Amino acid sequence: MSLIERAGLALLHRMDPEKAHGLALRALRSGLAPLPGVVRSDRLRVRIGTLDLPNPIGLAAGFDKNAEAVSALGNSGFGFIEVGAATPLPQPGNPRPRLFRLPQDRAVINRFGFNNDGAEAIARRLAAQPCDVPLGLNLGANKDSADRAGDYVKVLECCGALVDFVTVNVSSPNTEKLRDLQGPAALRALLARVAEANAALAEPVPVFLKIAPDLDNSELDEIAAVAEEAALDAIVATNTTLTRDGLTSPHGDEKGGLSGAPLFDISTRVLAKLAARTKLPLIGVGGIGSAEDAYIKIKAGASAVQLYSALVYEGIGLAARIATGLDTLLEQDGHASVADAVGLETARWT
Template identity: 65%
Template sequence: MSLSERLGLAALRRLDPELAHGLALKGLRLGFVPLPGPVTTGRLRTKLAGVVLPNPVGLAAGFDKNAEAVGPLSRAGFGFLELGAATPRPQGGNPKPRLFRLTEDEAAINRFGFNNAGVEIIARRLAAAKSAVPRGLNLGANKDSADRAADFATVLSQAAPHIDFATVNVSSPNTEKLRDLQGAEALRALLTGVMQANERGLPIFLKIAPDLDDQALADIAGVADETGIAGIVATNTTLSREGLRSPFRDQQGGLSGKPLFERSTRVLAKLSTLTKLPLIGVGGVSSAEEAYAKIRAGASAVQLYTAMVYGGVTLAAQITRELDDLLLQDGLIAAQAVGLDRDRWT
C-alpha cells in the first residue's frame, strides 16, 4: 500500500462510514489512487461457468451499488466485478445510520436495505462503462414490491445486454422476509422465472446466507441443480454476533468481514459436497492465505469487500499476487486447488 493510500485510509476512517464509502468511490472515479491494472498469470487464469477470468479474486456486491466506478475498479487487480444490488425502481433503503465499522473485529455491520438508483440508471451506466475484466450485477427486489420474485427477472431483462453474469440475491438480512425466498418451493419458482427471462443465456448465480442448516443447504443445492443455474455464491452477511468485541456489535443488520470467515467457509465446503456447480466463496477474505483456503475448501473463485475498509482498494492486487506465489509453491494452477481441503471444513 502506498503512503498516499495509507493517509487516505486514515482520513476516511475518521469520517462516518457511509460518507467515507461515498468519498472512496469518488476518489476512484477521479483517479486519486494509482491502480495496477488486471493481475494475471497462467496459474491464476480461471474459467467460471464459462466466463474467463484473469484471476479468481473478485469484488463482492455492495461496494459499487450504482455502477459508478466500474472502469477504475476493473483496473484495481480484481479478476471480476459484481455491481449492485439493483432493484427495478430506485430505492432509498433503510434510515441512517446504517453502516458501522467494527474496527476491533476488522468487520462491518450494514442494514442498507438495497439502497440504489434503480436498474434503468444502473444499466445506462453499465452500457457506458468500459471494464478490463468481466462484470456482473447483483439482482434485488424492491421492498414494497407486490411480486418480489418477478423483480429479479425485471432487473435481469434490463441489464442483461451490459453484463457478463448475474446473481440472484435472496440472502440479504436487511429486507424483511427476503430470506424466506430461500425455501425450496419459493426458490424454485423464483429461479425458474429468472431463467425464463435470461434470453442472452448469461451465467446466473444464487447468493445464499451463511445461517442455513444442513437440510436447507441440501434443499438449495437440489433446486439449483434442477433449475439450471450456473453456480452459487456462498455467502452473504450473517446475523450471528459470536465473539465480537466492538461496541457496535449489537447493531441490527448483516455482519461482514473477518469474523465471518470460518462460518462462511464451512457452508461453502458443505455445499461443495452437495452439488457439482461452481461456487464463489465470500466472507472474511482479507489475505491471500484466506483466499487460498476458500479455494481449497471448494470455491472456484472468491470475492471480497469489507477487507478494503481496512486494507485499501489495492488490497485486491496484493492478495492476487500473493495467491499466485502460494499456487507456485504448491505446483498448482487455481483450478487444480479447488476442494483439496474440503474434508477439513466439513
C-alpha cells in the same frame, strides 16, 4: 500498502462510514486513486461457466451499488467485479446510520436495505463504462414489491445485455422476508422465472445464486438440489450473517448483516458443505483479507472468491496483493492452476 493508500484510509476512518464510502467511490471515479491494473498469470486463470477470469479474486456486490466506478474497479487488480444490488425502482433503503465499522473485529455491519438508484439509472451507467474484467450485476427486489420474483426478472430484462453475469440475491438480511425466497418451492419458482427471462435475452448470461451463511444442513441440501435442477452456473457462498458471537467492538450489537473477519469460519463451513453436496462451481465470500484466506476458501471448495469488507481496512490495492500472493502460494505447492487446488481440503470444514 502504499503510503498514499495508508494516508487515504486514515482520512476516511475519521469520517462517518457511509460518507467515507461515497468519497472513496468518487476518488476512484475521478482517477485520484492509484490503480495497479488487472493481475494476470497463466496459473491464476479460472473459467466459470462461459466466463474467463484473469484471476479468481472478485469484488463482491455492495461496494459499488449504483455502478458508479465500474471502469476503475475493473482496473484495480480484481479478476471480476459485481455491482448492485439493483432493484427495478429506485429506493432510499433504511434510515441512517446504517453502516458501522468494527475495527477491533476487522468487521463491518450494514443494514442498507437495497438502497440504489434503480435499474434504469444503473443500466445507463453500465452502458457508458467499459470494464477490463468480467462484470456482474446483483439482482434485488424492491422492499414494497407485491411480486418480488417479478422484480428480479425486471432488472435482468433491463440490464442483462450490459453485463457478463447476474447473481440472484435471496440472502440479504436487510429486506424483510427476502430470505424466505431460499425455501425450495419459492426458490424453484424464482429461478424458473429468471431462467425464462434470461433465455429471452439476445445473449443469455451466466446466472449465480447468492445464499446466506445462516443455514442448516437440511436447508443446504434443498438449495443444492434446486440449484442443480435449475442448472445454475455457480453458487455464491455467502452473504452477511446475523450472528454476533465473539465481537468486541462498540457497534457489535447493531442490527444488520455482519461481514468481515468474523464471518470467515462460518462462511467457509457453508462453502465446504455445499462442495460436498454439488458439483456446481462455488464462489467463496466472507472474511477474506489475505492471499492465505483466499487459498483456504479455494481448498475448501471455491473456484473463485469475492471480498469487500477487508477493503475498508486494507484499501483498494488489497485485491492485487491477494491475487499476487495467491499466485505465489499456488506455485509453492506445485499447482499449475487454481483448479488444481479446488476442494483439496473440503473435509477439513465439513
